Amino acid sequence: MDDNQAVNALVRRCVSGDAAAWQDIVQQYHRRIYNICYRFSGSSEDASDLTQEVFIKMYRTLSTFDTTRASFMTWVTTVTRNLLVDHFRKGKYDRITDSLDATPGNQEDGLTIAEQLEDRRAGPEARVRSQETQRLVHEGLRRLSPELREAVILRDLQDLDYKDIAKVLNVPEGTVKSRINRGRTELARLLQRTYKQVG
Amino acid sequence: MAGELQSGMQCAEVEALLAEALDGALHGATLAAFEAHQQGCATCRTMVEEARAGMSLLSALEEAEPPRNLVHNILAQTIGALPSEHTVVKPRGEGWLARLKGRLTPMFAGVATPRFAMSFGMAFFSITMLLGIAGFRFADLRHWDLSSKGIQKAYYNTEARVMRYYENMRLVYEIESRVRDLRRAATPDNTQGSQPQQQQQEAPATNPNPKNPPKSELRQQHQGNHPSNSRDMGGPELASFPAVTLAANPQARQPSAPMYFDGRSVRRTA
Numbered sequence: 001m002d003d004n005q006a007v008n009a010l011v012r013r014c015v016s017g018d019a020a021a022w023q024d025i026v027q028q029y030h031r032r033i034y035n036i037c038y039r040f041s042g043s044s045e046d047a048s049d050l051t052q053e054v055f056i057k058m059y060r061t062l063s064t065f066d067t068t069r070a071s072f073m074t075w076v077t078t079v080t081r082n083l084l085v086d087h088f089r090k091g092k093y094d095r096i097t098d099s100l101d102a103t104p105g106n107q108e109d110g111l112t113i114a115e116q117l118e119d120r121r122a123g124p125e126a127r128v129r130s131q132e133t134q135r136l137v138h139e140g141l142r143r144l145s146p147e148l149r150e151a152v153i154l155r156d157l158q159d160l161d162y163k164d165i166a167k168v169l170n171v172p173e174g175t176v177k178s179r180i181n182r183g184r185t186e187l188a189r190l191l192q193r194t195y196k197q198v199g
Numbered sequence: 200m201a202g203e204l205q206s207g208m209q210c211a212e213v214e215a216l217l218a219e220a221l222d223g224a225l226h227g228a229t230l231a232a233f234e235a236h237q238q239g240c241a242t243c244r245t246m247v248e249e250a251r252a253g254m255s256l257l258s259a260l261e262e263a264e265p266p267r268n269l270v271h272n273i274l275a276q277t278i279g280a281l282p283s284e285h286t287v288v289k290p291r292g293e294g295w296l297a298r299l300k301g302r303l304t305p306m307f308a309g310v311a312t313p314r315f316a317m318s319f320g321m322a323f324f325s326i327t328m329l330l331g332i333a334g335f336r337f338a339d340l341r342h343w344d345l346s347s348k349g350i351q352k353a354y355y356n357t358e359a360r361v362m363r364y365y366e367n368m369r370l371v372y373e374i375e376s377r378v379r380d381l382r383r384a385a386t387p388d389n390t391q392g393s394q395p396q397q398q399q400q401e402a403p404a405t406n407p408n409p410k411n412p413p414k415s416e417l418r419q420q421h422q423g424n425h426p427s428n429s430r431d432m433g434g435p436e437l438a439s440f441p442a443v444t445l446a447a448n449p450q451a452r453q454p455s456a457p458m459y460f461d462g463r464s465v466r467r468t469a
Contacts, residue, residue, distance in 0.1 A: 017301065019278055026273050034265040048266050052273050059277040137256050156257035162218070177218040184253030185246060191256060 007072045015063050026055060032158065033080050039153045040084050042142035050087065054080045070167055077160065078168045081150060088146050140190045148183035155180050208232040213243045220247070221254055278304070 013021035033054050038047035058079055065075050141149055154160045154168060155176075166173045213236050219225055220233055237244045344352070 019301070019304075022278060023274060026270055026277075030270055030273060031262070031265055034269065035263050038263045039260075044263070044266070047263075048269055048272075051265070051269060052276055055273045056276055133256075134260060137260055141257075152253075152257055156254055157260060174215065177215065181214065181217045181246075181250050184251075184257065185249040186253070187256060188249040188253035 004071055008067045011062065011065055011067075011072060022059070025058075029076055030055070033076065036077070036080050036153060036158060037084065039138070039141055039157055040146075040149060041087075042138065050083065054083050057083060071164070074160075074164045074167055077154065077158070077164070081154075081168050084150070085146070136191055136194055137187070140187050140194070143190055144183055144186055148179050148186060151176060151179035152183035152187065156184070208236045210236070210240060210243050213237070213240070214246070217247060217250055221251055 010021050010024055014025060030051060034047055034051045037050040037054070038044060041047050041050060058076065061079070065072065070078075141153070144152070150169065151165065154165045155162075160168070162173045162176050165176045169176060171179075213233060216225060216229065216233055220230070225233055237247055344350070
C-alpha cells in the first residue's frame with residue numbers, strides 16, 4: 001500500500017466516524033498547513049488561527065474529497081489556499097509588492113532595483129545561513145503580491161510539482177511557471193535592496 | 200534584448216524554460232541553446248541569476264515550528280464543536296457504549312474543560328454545604344420509601360398535616376376575631392358612662408384640681424381598677440369575657456354595684 005492509498009484509507013475511516021483517524025490526519029498535516037499559512041500571512045498568530053480554520057473547513061467538507069480527482073495533499077493545499085485567498089480578499093493582509101522599476105522611497109535620483117542588483121556583495125547562500133537573513137526573506141515574502149507569493153511558497157517551500165500547483169491555483173502550468181519565476185526574481189531584488197539599505 | 204534570437208532560442212523561450220532549467224530538468228540540445236542564449240543576452244542572464252538567487256533564498260528557509268497547543272485546539276474545535284456537520288456513518292459491530300461515548304463526547308466537549316469542572320465542583324460543594332446546614336443528610340435517603348405506595352402515603356400525610364395546620368390557624372384567627380368584636384362592643388359603654396361620673400364624684404373630695412391628681416390617688420385608683428394581680432397579668436383577653444369574670448367573682452353579684460367594662464378590667468363604681 002503506497003502513501004496515497006494509506007491516506008485515502010485514513011480519510012475513509014475518518015468519514016465513517018473514526019475520531020482516531022481524524023486525529024492522525026491532524027497530526028500529519030497540521031505542520032504543513034501551518035507553514036503555508038505562516039509564510040503567506042507573515043504572522044504566527046494569524047497562521048495559528050488560519051490553520052484552525054483550514055481544519056474546520058476540512059472537517060466539514062471531508063466527505064466531498066474525491067480520491068479519483070486529486071491526491072489528498074493537493075486537496076488539502078487547495079482548501080488552505082482558497083481560505084487564504086478569502087482572507088486576503090477581506091483585506092486582512094496587505095499586498096506590498098514594489099514595481100521592478102520603482103526606486104526606494106520614490107527618489108528620482110535613486111537607483112532602481114535592477115541597477116542595485118549589479119552591486120552584489122556576498123552570495124545569497126552565505127547570507128541565508130543567519131537568522132537575520134531568514135527574517136528578511138520572510139519579510140520579503142510578505143511584500144510579494146499574493147499570486148506570486150502563493151506560487152513560490154507552494155513550489156519552493158512545499159515542494160509541490162507544477163501540475164499540482166496548477167490544480168491548486170486553478171491556472172495553466174505555464175502561468176504557474178511564470179509566476180514562480182517572477183516571484184523568485186522579485187524576492188531577490190527586494191532583498192538586495194534591503195541589504196543595500198541596511199549596509 | 201527581449202525577443203532577440205540568440206543561438207536559436209528567443210528570450211520568451213528562455214523565460215518559459217527558466218523554471219525547468221533551475222530545477223535541472225533541461226537536457227541535451229535544449230540546455231545547450233538555453234546556456235548559449237544567456238551568453239549573448241544580458242537581460243536574460245540577469246533574469247536567470249535573480250531567479251536562481253531567489254530560489255536559493257526560499258529553499259534555505261527553515262520550517263516554522265507550530266504552536267504546541269495547535270493540534271489540541273484543532274481537535275477541540277472540530278471533534279468537539281462541529282459534530283453535526285460531519286456526515287458520520289457508524290461502522291458495523293461498534294458497541295453501544297462506544298456509540299454512546301461518540302455521541303456524548305462532542306456534546307459535552309464544550310464544558311469538559313478545567314474551568315467548567317472547577318465551576319461544577321464549587322457549585323456542588325456549595326449545595327452540599329447548604330444542605331448540611333439545613334439538616335439534610337444523604338444517609339437519610341436510605342430510609343425513604345421511594346415506591347409508588349410510599350410516595351402516595353407521604354403525599355397524603357403531608358396533605359393531612361397541611362390541613363391540620365390550616366384548621367388550627369383558622370380556629371386561632373376566629374377566636375381572635377371574636378375577642379376583638381367583644382372588646383369593640385364593650386368599649387363605647389365604658390368611655391361614655393363610667394369615666395365622667397367617676398371623675399365628677401371623686402374630684403371635689405380629694406383634689407381641687409381634677410386635671411392633676413396626686414400620685415397616691417392615682418395609685419389607689421389603679422389598685423381599685425385592678426383588684427386582682429392575677430387578672431392584671433392575664434391580659435386583655437381574659438378581662439374581655441364578662442360572663443366568665445362575673446361568675447368567678449362573687450362580689451360582682453352585689454346588686455348595688457353596677458359593673459362597667461372598659462375593655463381591660465371590671466370597674467366597680469362607688
